[in-house]
Amino acid sequence: MQLSISLLEITRAIDSWLNSIFHPHVAFGIELVLAGVAVILLVVAMAVLMVYAERKLAGFMQMRLGPMRVGKYGSMQAIADVMKLLLKECLVPTNSDKMMFKLAPFVVTVVSFMTIVPIAFARGIQLWDINIGVFYITAVSSLSVIGILMAGWSSNNKYSLLGAMRSGAQIVSYELSGGLALIVVVMMSGTLSISGIVQAQADGWWVIKGHIPVIIAFVTFIITSTAELNRAPFDLAEAESELTAGYHTEYSGMQFAMFFLSEYTNMFVLSMVAATVFLGGWMPFHIAGLEGFNHFMDYIPGIVWFFGKTFFILFLIVWFRWTFPRLRIDQLLKLEWKYLLPVSIINVLFAAFIALMGWYL
Amino acid sequence: METKDIKRDEFVINVGPQHPSTHGVLRLELWLDGEDIIDSKPHLGYIHRGIEKMSEALGYKQFIYLTSRMDYLSAHMNNQACSLAIEKGLQVEAPPRAQVIRVLMAELSRLASHQLWWGALGLDLGAVSPFFYAFREREMILEIFEETCGSRLTMNYITPGGVVNDLHPDFVKKVKKLIEQLKGNLHEYDQLLTGNAILQARTRGVGKLTAEDAISLGCTGPVARASGVKCDVRKLHPYDGYDKVDFEEVLNDKGDNFARYWLRIAEMEQSIRIIEQLIDNIPEGSYREKLKGVVKLPAGEYYQRVETARGELGVYIVSDGKKEPYRVRFRTPNFSNLNALRPMLKGAKIGDMVSMMATLDLIIPDIDR
Amino acid sequence: MNSIYQYFRAIWYGFSSLWKGMMLTGHYLVHPKKILTEQYPENRDTLYIPDRFQGEVVLPHDENNEHLCTGCTICEMNCPNGSIKIITQQVVTPEGKKKKELDKWVYHLGLCTFCGQCIDACPQDAIKMSNAFEHSVYDRKVLTKVLNQPGSKLKSAKK
Numbered sequence: 001m002q003l004s005i006s007l008l009e010i011t012r013a014i015d016s017w018l019n020s021i022f023h024p025h026v027a028f029g030i031e032l033v034l035a036g037v038a039v040i041l042l043v044v045a046m047a048v049l050m051v052y053a054e055r056k057l058a059g060f061m062q063m064r065l066g067p068m069r070v071g072k073y074g075s076m077q078a079i080a081d082v083m084k085l086l087l088k089e090c091l092v093p094t095n096s097d098k099m100m101f102k103l104a105p106f107v108v109t110v111v112s113f114m115t116i117v118p119i120a121f122a123r124g125i126q127l128w129d130i131n132i133g134v135f136y137i138t139a140v141s142s143l144s145v146i147g148i149l150m151a152g153w154s155s156n157n158k159y160s161l162l163g164a165m166r167s168g169a170q171i172v173s174y175e176l177s178g179g180l181a182l183i184v185v186v187m188m189s190g191t192l193s194i195s196g197i198v199q200a201q202a203d204g205w206w207v208i209k210g211h212i213p214v215i216i217a218f219v220t221f222i223i224t225s226t227a228e229l230n231r232a233p234f235d236l237a238e239a240e241s242e243l244t245a246g247y248h249t250e251y252s253g254m255q256f257a258m259f260f261l262s263e264y265t266n267m268f269v270l271s272m273v274a275a276t277v278f279l280g281g282w283m284p285f286h287i288a289g290l291e292g293f294n295h296f297m298d299y300i301p302g303i304v305w306f307f308g309k310t311f312f313i314l315f316l317i318v319w320f321r322w323t324f325p326r327l328r329i330d331q332l333l334k335l336e337w338k339y340l341l342p343v344s345i346i347n348v349l350f351a352a353f354i355a356l357m358g359w360y361l
Numbered sequence: 362m363e364t365k366d367i368k369r370d371e372f373v374i375n376v377g378p379q380h381p382s383t384h385g386v387l388r389l390e391l392w393l394d395g396e397d398i399i400d401s402k403p404h405l406g407y408i409h410r411g412i413e414k415m416s417e418a419l420g421y422k423q424f425i426y427l428t429s430r431m432d433y434l435s436a437h438m439n440n441q442a443c444s445l446a447i448e449k450g451l452q453v454e455a456p457p458r459a460q461v462i463r464v465l466m467a468e469l470s471r472l473a474s475h476q477l478w479w480g481a482l483g484l485d486l487g488a489v490s491p492f493f494y495a496f497r498e499r500e501m502i503l504e505i506f507e508e509t510c511g512s513r514l515t516m517n518y519i520t521p522g523g524v525v526n527d528l529h530p531d532f533v534k535k536v537k538k539l540i541e542q543l544k545g546n547l548h549e550y551d552q553l554l555t556g557n558a559i560l561q562a563r564t565r566g567v568g569k570l571t572a573e574d575a576i577s578l579g580c581t582g583p584v585a586r587a588s589g590v591k592c593d594v595r596k597l598h599p600y601d602g603y604d605k606v607d608f609e610e611v612l613n614d615k616g617d618n619f620a621r622y623w624l625r626i627a628e629m630e631q632s633i634r635i636i637e638q639l640i641d642n643i644p645e646g647s648y649r650e651k652l653k654g655v656v657k658l659p660a661g662e663y664y665q666r667v668e669t670a671r672g673e674l675g676v677y678i679v680s681d682g683k684k685e686p687y688r689v690r691f692r693t694p695n696f697s698n699l700n701a702l703r704p705m706l707k708g709a710k711i712g713d714m715v716s717m718m719a720t721l722d723l724i725i726p727d728i729d730r
Numbered sequence: 731m732n733s734i735y736q737y738f739r740a741i742w743y744g745f746s747s748l749w750k751g752m753m754l755t756g757h758y759l760v761h762p763k764k765i766l767t768e769q770y771p772e773n774r775d776t777l778y779i780p781d782r783f784q785g786e787v788v789l790p791h792d793e794n795n796e797h798l799c800t801g802c803t804i805c806e807m808n809c810p811n812g813s814i815k816i817i818t819q820q821v822v823t824p825e826g827k828k829k830k831e832l833d834k835w836v837y838h839l840g841l842c843t844f845c846g847q848c849i850d851a852c853p854q855d856a857i858k859m860s861n862a863f864e865h866s867v868y869d870r871k872v873l874t875k876v877l878n879q880p881g882s883k884l885k886s887a888k889k
Contacts, residue, residue, distance in 0.1 A: 329711075422847065
């Protein structure tokens, strides 16, 4: 049907080719390695692209041009930055807990890579179609706070410690309403699996057919994911005007780059989750009744839909960062416990009612 | 405070001398209990250059250029204060044209200073974009300065007896364009920060300074006026024809961070009002009273105060009749405004420290001199 | 009831005020013509430098290699930083008179604060400020300049 060869066919071809040459177990091992390499390449490429895009967007929002020197329109700037960080020495403070200090960036990075596993990029393109996908993502992404606390504690720096503690309080509390926002959609689609949630949106995205509860959940999820990412206006953990750089004050070189990479990976993953759960993943935009229009939308490949939605949410997060001032720590917690959490709980009740009655389209 | 023992769960952090939110080399010792500040102690002297002592070795005309380096955002007002003090000693008065030029320049630099403050406040509170929006009009002001005075930051333009150069032919045109653009863009300030819920939460009710505290700590300028203390030198002791222009001394009695924020925005409007009144009425005539090559003040003491962008600057000159001053002393506004920080900081959070420093608008070289 | 109203009002106020700020940054994002920054080394030819810009002190010479400096050292006395050093020499004029004449007009650019007091004080208007602003060099010695050109003379008073 499709004019082009879909990604699914490519992966199937690779799979059958490997199985025809090797023993199935060896082929499975090779596939795991290939998938891992693909994920790393994707994440690094996306991080480089995101850094460049963010700097350009920030520049235009502030009446500047952004990076312009390295490459055409500064397009090589992010790569040049990575090269610089690669060449720098990784300093370790004298009185730090050296093992924890060196381990922390790896913990943070590994956790953020692990969250990519159940994401469905296009039809059938998914590393592991685990039946508790949404639960897995929320569970694993909350592990990154351990890496941040390790970094803050082992640096033997009061600024780092304060930053890590702030980050701990922030991530732990914001996970509640983030999880409740996801539960709304999980209840409506009746499944925790990512591919199941995407399939449930074949006739319309949840944000459109799910009425007000899903819209509220979507807004809550955007806010909480911004907070979980430690990005402005919730970037208290690394508030540069208060704590210089927060938990990664003492890190340099590639160790710092790993924190940076994991921050961008987390940002990317949470945007992908929001795009999958609320905006229909790789499902094209359909309007019931308009067959011609729907048919035209089908011709746009799923992967374009998916990354289009992801970038829309990424753009929102970038837009927040370059507009808003930062909250204070007590106001941050007040926002969660006094506003987001009660609203989310009531919202879940409403959503449960709607799901029970089957009032969505 | 030096003898105080650190209790369990308390710890001390040093904010500065190299810290992004102190805008210079101020070092603050903060005693913390978690996020709460128990006590604080500022340490000065990291940028002490001995401007007062250096002035004793230079002639009366020469030392003025050093004052541009104290509060570098109010360089014109600092020069004006010294020039007025020396003019007092010589018993000359600047010609009317020079007086109007001085007032115009002073108000322009007040605008530029408040714009930088607004941008830096956004930066301190974590919003980067306001900095660039504020610099748009500030850049125009600096270009006006550059055209007339020859430099952008440390102008050394106001001199005893008048001003160094006449106004640039384009001055009036450019200032009018600036005022027009600034009026059109002031609403952006409200749109981006003033009305912002986060900024309101960060500033309202935070960093209260009572009028009694403001007076007893010697605070002046917007900091004291935000606590309801009338202290505008332009109104109380008019100089250079400030009594002839019509403007309001903006007051607020809340005394919190937002009052100081609001007051500076309102002061910008007043500065625009003063400039609008004067820009079409610059008198013709000489711009400078020619003084002797080597100025000698008669023996005695001379004191002059002006209102800089941050408060009251006093210049005290003791002369023994020689060509160098015997003693020069500056009463700088930032030094006394810094005193307000300690009572404000007690019981506040670390995040509040940043917003308080931002609304006090401290310039560290002015504290240390 | 009032507290519930206040609660939702706070939510509404938060969203609307934040949206206002986002509209402003969004406005500038889609209006790239309002960009203010300049690409400096590329636009060197079109850069606007005001005439009065105080870049460095120069001693203008005319086509006969003559300048106006009499070597009176008033500028040296007026300089607050000691960045000017005037070296004079005694010469015998053809008429047999002894006369003080400028030998070297030494200018330490590294010490200069560009306050313009030398220009202000010069009775002959011999020196002025040029608009040059790219002063960075690799060797500090280059910053000590001799402003009078070799073999230059004082311009004879009236022709």
